Amino acid sequence: MTYEIPELEGEERAVATGEAVGEWPLWEVFVRAKRGLNHVHVGSVHAADAETAIQNARDTYTRRSEGVSVWVVPSALIHASDDSAAMFEPFEDKPYRHPTFYEIPDEVGQL
Amino acid sequence: MSLPMAHNHRFCAPAANPPPETNERSFVKLRRIHTRGYLNLDHQFDDAAGEAVFDATIAAGEKVEPRDWMPEGYRQTLIRQIAQHAHSEVIGMQPEGNWISRAPTLQRKAILIAKVQDEAGHGLYLYSAAETLGISRDELVNMLHNGKQKYSSIFNYPTLSWADMGAIGWLVDSAAIVNQIALQRASYGPYSRAMVRICKEESFHARQGYSIMLALSRGTEVQREMMQDSINRWWWPSLMMFGPPDAESVHTAQSMAWGIKQYTNDELRQEFINQTVPQAQYLGATLPDPELRFDEVTQDWLIGQIDWEEFWAVVKGNGPLNRERIAHKVRAWEDNAWVREAATAYAAKQAARRVEVSA
Numbered sequence: 001m002t003y004e005i006p007e008l009e010g011e012e013r014a015v016a017t018g019e020a021v022g023e024w025p026l027w028e029v030f031v032r033a034k035r036g037l038n039h040v041h042v043g044s045v046h047a048a049d050a051e052t053a054i055q056n057a058r059d060t061y062t063r064r065s066e067g068v069s070v071w072v073v074p075s076a077l078i079h080a081s082d083d084s085a086a087m088f089e090p091f092e093d094k095p096y097r098h099p100t101f102y103e104i105p106d107e108v109g110q111l
Numbered sequence: 112m113s114l115p116m117a118h119n120h121r122f123c124a125p126a127a128n129p130p131p132e133t134n135e136r137s138f139v140k141l142r143r144i145h146t147r148g149y150l151n152l153d154h155q156f157d158d159a160a161g162e163a164v165f166d167a168t169i170a171a172g173e174k175v176e177p178r179d180w181m182p183e184g185y186r187q188t189l190i191r192q193i194a195q196h197a198h199s200e201v202i203g204m205q206p207e208g209n210w211i212s213r214a215p216t217l218q219r220k221a222i223l224i225a226k227v228q229d230e231a232g233h234g235l236y237l238y239s240a241a242e243t244l245g246i247s248r249d250e251l252v253n254m255l256h257n258g259k260q261k262y263s264s265i266f267n268y269p270t271l272s273w274a275d276m277g278a279i280g281w282l283v284d285s286a287a288i289v290n291q292i293a294l295q296r297a298s299y300g301p302y303s304r305a306m307v308r309i310c311k312e313e314s315f316h317a318r319q320g321y322s323i324m325l326a327l328s329r330g331t332e333v334q335r336e337m338m339q340d341s342i343n344r345w346w347w348p349s350l351m352m353f354g355p356p357d358a359e360s361v362h363t364a365q366s367m368a369w370g371i372k373q374y375t376n377d378e379l380r381q382e383f384i385n386q387t388v389p390q391a392q393y394l395g396a397t398l399p400d401p402e403l404r405f406d407e408v409t410q411d412w413l414i415g416q417i418d419w420e421e422f423w424a425v426v427k428g429n430g431p432l433n434r435e436r437i438a439h440k441v442r443a444w445e446d447n448a449w450v451r452e453a454a455t456a457y458a459a460k461q462a463a464r465r466v467e468v469s470a
Contacts, residue, residue: 005195005261005262005263005264005354005426006354006355006359006360006361006362006426007361007362008426008427012259013187013191014190014191014194014250014254014259014260016187016190016244016245016246016247016250017246017247017250018245018246018247018250019247019249019250020247020248020249020250021249022249022451023247023248023249024451024454024455026242026248028149042308043235043236043239043240043301043304043305044239044242045235045239046248047454048451048454048455048457048458049454049457049458049461049462052454052458059228059232060232060235060236061232063225063228063229063232063312064312075149078149079149080149080150080178083176083178083179084160084161084164084178084179084180
């Protein structure tokens with residue numbers, strides 16, 4: 001549906017504080033699309049416990065058979081890398097880790 | 112979508128990004144330590160370095176992700192837009208839910224239920240995306256209930272006949288698709304991904320709506336009149352869904368500079384009109400606009416004047432059903448409080464039992 005509701009003069013901008021009083025805990029949802037594939041992060045749901053989180057994840061993210069398996073993880077338990085730091089920089093100057101770095105004569109054949 | 116790609120808005124002079132108002136406001140997410148672990152930051156961003164990375168990301172057409180530094184204005188604009196979008200999906204269940212018990216066949220009823228469930232799902236994808244910006248579900252729900260955040264005005268119109276289920280699917284959802292296809296390229300990763308998911312599902316909505324209209328168009332005289340009456344009532348509000356004309360659209364330039372919007376309101380509206388007029392002709396229906404005409408030069412269907420007074424009246428809360436829609440939503444929320452409390456109590460009891468067993 002559509003969302004672009006123009007701002008009215010004097011409209012008070014809602015300020016997000018992140019404060020949560022009564023909401024159920026948040027769970028991150030991972031769905032395996034079919035056997036042989038990894039579970040992939042698709043979004044989140046709120047639920048009181050893991051069992052209902054799985055039910056909610058099923059109803060929210062697999063209504064068209066997008067999954068054969070679902071994982072839910074309490075969002076608070078996920079730790080993440082510091083993406084603003086040079087965490088992955090050491091790997092940027094090591095092209096020799098890729099097979100395409102090496103030039104092999106055609107005569108050698110499959111290698 | 113065949114939008115005029117020649118105007119590449121990335122190369123329009125971007126409005127200067129407003130500086131973060133205060134450092135504290137920029138780090139709203141820091142306070143959410145117990146809710147979303149991957150948003151917790153144990154470092155402070157250097158604003159200048161963060162802004163340089165942000166600008167480079169936008170310029171390269173890459174996505175901004177939740178843990179990245181972003182201008183406070185970007186964050187607030189996204190929260191407002193995604194929240195409005197989510198609320199629209201949720202309130203959008205009401206006009207259609209109104210006809211579930213009166214669907215003409217069992218199959219149409221099953222389809223309508225599936226569609227209304229999709230709207231709930233779309234609302235949840237979007238709330239999930241909004242929450243990555245540091246706003247809580249509690250806050251989002253409260254701001255809808257107390258009127259601080261709005262939803263699309265289109266849902267403040269009543270659904271008076273079964274044909275309205277056709278008109279909503281065909282016109283309202285098609286208008287939404289035109290908008291949402293463009294938003295799939297939005298610069299904020301979680302919003303863009305929610306749009307991709309929604310667009311996949313939305314074309315079912317538009318097609319089931321047109322299928323209702325087709326059935327009516329091939330029906331009796333009374334059924335054809337019902338279809339025409341519905342089109343008469345939904346055509347103009349559907350065009351208004353794209354928002355005010357570009358000249359009055361104050362935030363468009365900034366949203367485009369930030370890569371949140373890709374096309375202007377008028378561009379998207381024209382796209383919708385061009386695709387919809389032939390569909391109406393196929394139904395043998397008349398669009399309620401005596402000035403509607405085809406421009407051979409631009410190959411566009413041109414419309415008469417949109418009644419912007421009506422548009423602003425509905426935005427300001429004076430549409431046919433503004434108060435009823437929110438009252439119904441609040442009532443449902445309050446009536447279901449016991450379910451939320453019972454689930455919480457059950458979860459606590461089960462957790463306590465697990466501790467006992469493991470002790």
